[in-house]
Amino acid sequence: MTPVLRARGLGRRYGRRWALRDCTLDIPGGHVVGLVGPNGAGKTTLLKLAGGQLAPTEGSITVLGGHPAGGAAQQARIGFVAQDTPVYAGLSVADHLRLGAGLNPGWDAALARERVERLGLDPAHRAGRLSGGQRAQLALTLGLAKRPELLILDEPVAALDPLARREFLQGLMEAVAEHEFSVVLSSHLVSDLERTCDYLIVLVDSRVRLAGQVDDLLATHHRLTGPRRDPDRLPAGQHVVSASHTDRQSTFVVRTEDPIHDPAWTVSRLTLEDLVLAYMEGPAPAQGRPVLEVRR
Numbered sequence: 001m002t003p004v005l006r007a008r009g010l011g012r013r014y015g016r017r018w019a020l021r022d023c024t025l026d027i028p029g030g031h032v033v034g035l036v037g038p039n040g041a042g043k044t045t046l047l048k049l050a051g052g053q054l055a056p057t058e059g060s061i062t063v064l065g066g067h068p069a070g071g072a073a074q075q076a077r078i079g080f081v082a083q084d085t086p087v088y089a090g091l092s093v094a095d096h097l098r099l100g101a102g103l104n105p106g107w108d109a110a111l112a113r114e115r116v117e118r119l120g121l122d123p124a125h126r127a128g129r130l131s132g133g134q135r136a137q138l139a140l141t142l143g144l145a146k147r148p149e150l151l152i153l154d155e156p157v158a159a160l161d162p163l164a165r166r167e168f169l170q171g172l173m174e175a176v177a178e179h180e181f182s183v184v185l186s187s188h189l190v191s192d193l194e195r196t197c198d199y200l201i202v203l204v205d206s207r208v209r210l211a212g213q214v215d216d217l218l219a220t221h222h223r224l225t226g227p228r229r230d231p232d233r234l235p236a237g238q239h240v241v242s243a244s245h246t247d248r249q250s251t252f253v254v255r256t257e258d259p260i261h262d263p264a265w266t267v268s269r270l271t272l273e274d275l276v277l278a279y280m281e282g283p284a285p286a287q288g289r290p291v292l293e294v295r296r
């Protein structure tokens with residue numbers, strides 16, 4: 001199956017500063033993918049390159065098998081909701097829908113109308129006077145009514161209160177269930193990703209630290225707590241992601257496909273947040289070593 005997004009040695013530089021460098025990844029289709037990583041990791045830059053708003057300085061990127069900025073036909077296949085959920089403050093909700101219909105050949109007017117009604121948005125209301133949550137919902141409506149094969153959302157809910165966030169994400173999930181498109185969603189709110197995403201990518205310093213289906217990642221990672229032990233003394237099949245020690249005790253986050261039999265350890269499961277933090281805090285993989293990828 002062609003990945004929805006493929007990057008090879010992808011880089012983007014501003015002046016002498018690299019915003020993204022040597023990024024290589026494949027995002028499989030048919031998933032709601034959570035993209036997470038520390039501030040400045042390059043997530044927005046990667047998503048803008050995928051949306052065709054930026055051109056690479058080096059390397060390559062293909063989206064749905066084509067060039068992201070490859071003309072109107074390719075652009076019609078990709079929906080993009082940017083970080084600040086941009087809408088035109090002076091235009092009304094109805095103007096936005098008219099604009100969307102004029103610009104997008106596959107525009108689903110019924111979907112747009114139905115969503116605006118359901119959200120209780122007044123079509124005559126100027127976008128500049130909508131609340132943050134309503135603006136985000138309008139931006140999502142424009143992205144969905146395009147009926148894209150891939151919808152990219154860059155921190156769309158960061159500024160919303162918990163209720164507005166839940167409603168936004170519910171709307172997204174309903175649309176995914178109904179229309180079956182792929183989604184890449186970047187967020188710092190791992191609890192939101194936990195509720196919505198079935199595939200996770202952790203990006204640190206432009207590099208993929210971890211990628212895989214959420215269920216598989218959670219099933220193959222464990223926290224081991226027990227008497228102090230050197231990580232080198234763990235079995236070969238237990239890959240240490242992070243380690244911390246007190247004088248008497250060691251705590252490891254390990255990835256393994258095998259059962260853990262050692263009675264010295266108390267073994268506990270990780271939440272998605274634990275997993276993300278372990279990879280964000282852990283050391284960078286050695287040069288040339290493949291990034292950890294867990295697939296079913």
Ligand SMILES: Nc1ncnc2c1ncn2[C@@H]1O[C@H](COP(=O)(O)OP(=O)(O)OP(=O)(O)O)[C@@H](O)[C@H]1O
Nearest residue numbers: 014017018019020038039040041042043044045046
């Ligand atoms: N237009 C720009 N000009 C100069 N540097 C930039 C520009 N855009 C991004 N950068 C730099 O590139 C790096 C990556 O930025 P990017 O916004 O892609 O990171 P991010 O992972 O999305 O971060 P955040 O989680 O804070 O949104 C940062 O160091 C940022 O300062």
